[in-house]
Amino acid sequence: MSHARVRTAALDGWAGLLADKSSTAMSLPSPAYRRDPVPSGNPMPTAANSMPLVDFVRFSEDVVRQTRDVAIPWLAGVHYDLASLGPIGTAINSAGKVGTALRRMVDYFALLQDCTDIRLEREDDMASVSYRILDPDIWPRHHDAMFSLGIIGQIIRRGTRGAWEKVEFAFEAESHEMRGDIGKVLRASCTFGADSNQIRFPAQMLDLALPPTQGPQADLRQLSNEMVAQRRNTSLVERLAQVVYRDLNTQGIEQERIAREIGMSSRTMRRKLAEEGSSFQQVLDECRMRQAVFEFRTRPDLSIAQIALRLGYAEHSNFTRAFHRWSGASPQAWRANLASTAH
Known part of the structure; x- marks a missing residue:
């Protein structure tokens, strides 16, 4: 996950918002990342049209830290030109309803940014779109979330014509x-x-019509083919790790279920993992340990036992032994050292 990338198109629109902050000497990341014209063909991230996700997240954090203006990432998202996303932007802009546009955003988001869990869900009379970077090494990532939810908010606002009642937000x-x-x-x-x-809103907003737009129609079949190609080109270890990170804290990590989701039998998954020099247990253990460090950093109020439970351990003593094997230190010692270096 250290190689997670995001399309450099994510930087579009930020320069104008930073123009009035010249006294801070704030600027966009290196021009080396700005080689990405408005994409019109293959939307998959490549070395030429993408940048490390950690660099973009760091940039969004630096913007707020240096300008002291927490609104900039949100405004960058709300006013983002979706045409910058090429075929994916076309798919979103050509949608007739809010729900269709959000579904297309969620379905094809992996072509824009790696290692991210983004979901559109509906429960009773409320709907929500949630967004979370899965890589536990990328933190803080507060204002990247503001930017991403701003884009989602832009789509909702188009249907509501600016009305914003009963919309709620949650942040990590x-x-x-x-x-x-x-x-x-x-x-x-x-x-x-x-x-x-997360952004939550009345589910009836999903059915609101979007203003008609001029331009080409979406080629959804091509985008689906690109999604298949991307999965094919991603190592099984990486795909498995993303599912594990996604599901930790929310549901049991079951090998059979995950194999079915990835599209193979558990036997085939074990064989292919072995071909990559790994195993299901190795991937699970590594994800748990890295997520544990993330929990230490972000949830200092939780006990070791509570963190162990969040990671899927029935007994916190099992977690303590596993963490010691992985790091050479106990969870308590690691957390104490992390707290002392933070101050």
Whole structure:
């Protein structure tokens, strides 16, 4: 996951918002990343049209830290030109309803950014879109979330014609970590310390019509083919790790279920993992340990036993032994050292 990438098109629109902040000497990342014209063909991230996700996230954090303006990432998302996303933007812009546009955004998001869990869900009379970077080494990532939810908010606003009643937000970060009054910026109710970043809204908004747009129609079959090609070109270890990170804290990590989701039998998955020099247990153990460090960093109020439970251990003593084998230190010692270096 250290190689997670995002399309450099994500940088579009930020320069104008930073123009009035010249005293901070804030600028976009290296021009080496700006080789990405508006894409019109293959939308898959490549070395020429993408940048490390960690660099983009760091950039969004630096923007707020240096400008002291927490609204910039949100505004960058709300006013983002979806045409910059090429065929994916076309698919979103040509959708007739809010729900269709959001579904296309979610379905093809992996072509824009790696190692991310993004979901559109509906429960009773409320709908939600949640967004979370899966790589536990990328933190803080508070304002990347503001930017991404801003794009989603833009789509919803198109259907509501600007109405914003009953929309709610949740963020992974604690309120004091986001450097400003987020509720005031969003003009909505916000909660913090959640497991994912989320925008919730009345489900009836999914059926709202979007204003018609001029331009080409979406080639959804081509986008689906690109998704298949991307999965084929991603190692099984990487695909498995993303599912494990996605499901930790939410449901049991079952080998049979995950194999079916990936599209193979558990026997075939074990064989292919062995061909890559790994195993299901090795991937699971590595994900758990890296996620444990993430939990230490982001949830200092949780006990070791609570963290062990979140990681799927029935007994926290099993977690303690596994963590010691992985790191050479106990979870308590690691957490204490992390806290001391943070101050």
